[in-house]
């Protein structure tokens with residue numbers, strides 16, 4: 001039987017993609033909490049939703065099936081064990097204390113699956129809790145969170161990534177994002193659509209985020225290590241992929257440990273089977289280490305060498321082309337910050353990009369890449385572009 005869930009490249013024709021339409025969780029952002037919730041501004045929620053709908057429509061217009069996290073989650077929590085798991089993840093928060101925990105548990109128990117899914121994503125303030133009591137509750141402000149919201153669920157790429165016919169549910173590094181994977185983990189294990197799916201990675205392992213994982217070619221995976229993914233996470237993923245025959249080579253790519261380059265996909269994404277668009281300010285310095293399944297079962301490591309060289313060798317092609325955006329360093333830096341290098345390929349030489357990155361998009365087109373432009377002025381305040389906002393679950397074989 002042909003699997004309905006299979007991804008072995010970044011550019012094979014996109015069949016199905018997992019998105020999250022932003023909702024009430026974005027309305028929780030204030031100037032006091034936006035830094036800890038990993039947003040650089042306070043998005044206009046309605047406009048962000050319109051922008052996201054334009055993104056989804058662009059994908060559908062190209063024959064892509066769009067599935068939403070909130071729908072899958074509502075269907076998942078209709079399964080009692082799934083409901084227990086995701087609820088427990090909320091109640092495990094040590095800040096609650098026993099009394100408030102009991103009130104929150106009662107609150108959640110009364111919700112139907114759709115309302116529970118919404119609450120798990122949007123969070124819950126003290127004012128919204130139906131009944132409360134105890135000292136923790138007494139000392140909270142009305143707007144304090146009893147359940148933290150998950151505004152970064154929007155970036156579905158980070159909490160799960162398909163490699164072949166298996167899914168890696170990742171292990172997120174930032175506190176504000178940890179609970180996201182309790183939701184994706186539950187979806188992939190309990191939703192009937194994914195029955196029988198094997199998991200190649202689980203939350204709780206060494207830190208690994210999907211934005212750092214690039215499927216360069218069938219059997220070749222690049223993993224950025226920096227602010228989010230740790231070298232030990234890359235090593236764990238490599239071991240797992242080798243054991244299961246999902247990859248023969250994992251390229252480990254160190255990136256600067258800073259917010260502007262939090263994931264490998266903020267500086268480099270694929271736009272053709274043999275081409276990447278890359279942030280010019282790092283293009284000449286990006287290095288990689290090559291990890292392969294050693295003869296004794298212990299991964300063999302070699303390198304470093306220029307990423308582009310290591311990648312071409314592992315992909316068994318002559319050259320991995322860098323689409324040279326040829327921009328001056330200041331324009332390049334501005335457009336990198338606004339996710340100009342964070343394109344989502346729908347097929348080879350056809351990608352979705354934010355319209356605001358005028359120069360990068362023009363250069364892509366000059367190099368033969370068709371660009372579908374979407375607005376992103378509000379969505380971009382979370383520092384993520386089309387690739388971050390999408391988790392492909394089916395692509396045609398690359």
Ligand SMILES: NC(=[NH2+])NCCC[C@H](N)C(=O)O
Pocket residue numbers: 037038039152155157158174177210211212262263265266382383384385387388
């Ligand atoms: N794959 C990506 N580049 N994701 C971007 C995630 C942005 C999000 N605000 C974070 O800081 O985690």
